[in-house]
Amino acid sequence: MEKLIEIKDVDKVYGDKVVLDNIDLNVSKGELCTLVGPSGCGKSTLLRLILGMERATRGEVIIEGKNAPRPNKQRGIVFQKYSLFPNLSVFDNVLLAKRMCQSPWASLRSASSDEKDEAMEYLKRVRLEHARDKKPHELSGGMQQRAAIAQALITKPPVLLMDEPFGALDPNTREELQVFLTELWEENNLTIFFVTHDLEEAVFLGTRLLVLSQYYTDDRGDGFDGRGGKIVFDKELKFKGASTEIKDTDEFKKLIKSIKEIGFEPRILQHVKDFNLTHPDSYQTLTEIEHRNSK
């Protein structure tokens, strides 16, 4: 499988606070990769590195074979809020994305009917054709996020990044959008990197589950308190494309329970060498001090 994102030995440090600690990660084309972890573990920070908003303190972040450039068309993004331009209607938001991605100044001449048709086609895909002339503030939270997805997808980014996109939605809308996103992913052969702190959401959505957590130990000793987030779990999931009923099965619940212990429980510390990193793309290169006194 072709690697879209390659992250090697990445640290991110703010001042003297280590946020990400020696992250290794590859993401292949076609994956719906979910990244979950307790709040403050560095999920958004990792996403910003992939997006090119910030640079790693150490290590390499590679997008399609090149050092991660500043934000550009290679990575689409949907944030939890502020993804849509508040001064434009839903239709114009999507249309602007379409025309901007062809040429930054294309949006100065009037839109061709092809461009309009395509924007409308994407609005249909996210089932918002009836709301085309509404401004973002006139939409419900769920509709806003659907519009933001259409706006991000119309530029056909190689990978779609999402940072807690459903985090501000009520539980019903949230579940509806989860199902909707898996359908979109399946029909359009998308590659999605999805960040959430909601474990159930991560397990339900992903074809691959990554757990980022600061609750682990290594041979720097248990008293070492400058520990940044690390990928402590990386596994293929088989719930993909399933209905929401899967959330009630024992298998689903068991996985959630075990990940809660691995990633979300400050008192349970797994050793770096015992992490479950069984996904085919997974790899781990530990520094010398992390496994100095190998057991």
Added chain:
Amino acid sequence: MSRFWGMHADVSGWKSKLVGIIPFVILIVVYIYASDARLADNPQDKLLPSFGQMYDAVERMAFTEDRRTGDYLFWKDTGASLFRLGVGVGLAFIFALMVGLNQGLYPGFNAGIGPFVTFVSMIPPLAILPILFISLGVGETAKIALIFIGTAPILTRDVYLAVDKIPSEQKVKALTIGATPAALLYRIILPQTLPRALDSLRLVLGGAWLFLIASEAIAATEGLGYRIFLVRRYMAMDVIIPYVLWITLLGFLFDWILKKLNSSLFGWYREAAK
């Protein structure tokens, strides 16, 4: 009574309009009463002219050719003042957009020019009026420059703050759909900043009038402020009062137009802020 004066009074629609008129009515009644009393005492009194005298003055200034120059002085004054105000404030607005937008987007540019803009905005504009007259002469340039210097720094700072307030998500979003920095600035940030800039413009207009009248009072050959200070020598209150009312009306009108313009062009702005 408590229905009206109480904390929880329901004052809406025609009631609020009616109550709003009361102070005006009181002012007019008191004026007429005082004016009549003084004129009865001394028909030559100039301090509180009657409405009839003011009407005559307006007739003379606005609708009769000036004997010496053949101009309609009132309209000539209005035209001259509005020209200075328009050019000064217009240039300040354009300057504020150019500088404020770039300040908001480019940290380096902001670091370079931010402190200077703040410094200039601290200078009391009227204090440098003599400098402007000395260096730029007593013509139009100095007056326009005063209005510009008095309003541009505040407008610039406001535009910068408006850009700064736009969530960084918006900028990243624009870049991920392929915007270049220039396209980001003029296609994404400018439209979101304009409504706020128009609001600031309404606020600085009051100051702009002040600078205009002050500079006209000192050196001019025409203009609303010039006329008021000229006829002051003859205590011509019958001219001064209509001029002041006219200036007030113009100020009110511009404020109203800008407000309407803002809500019709950028309706999303107030709604989205809720």
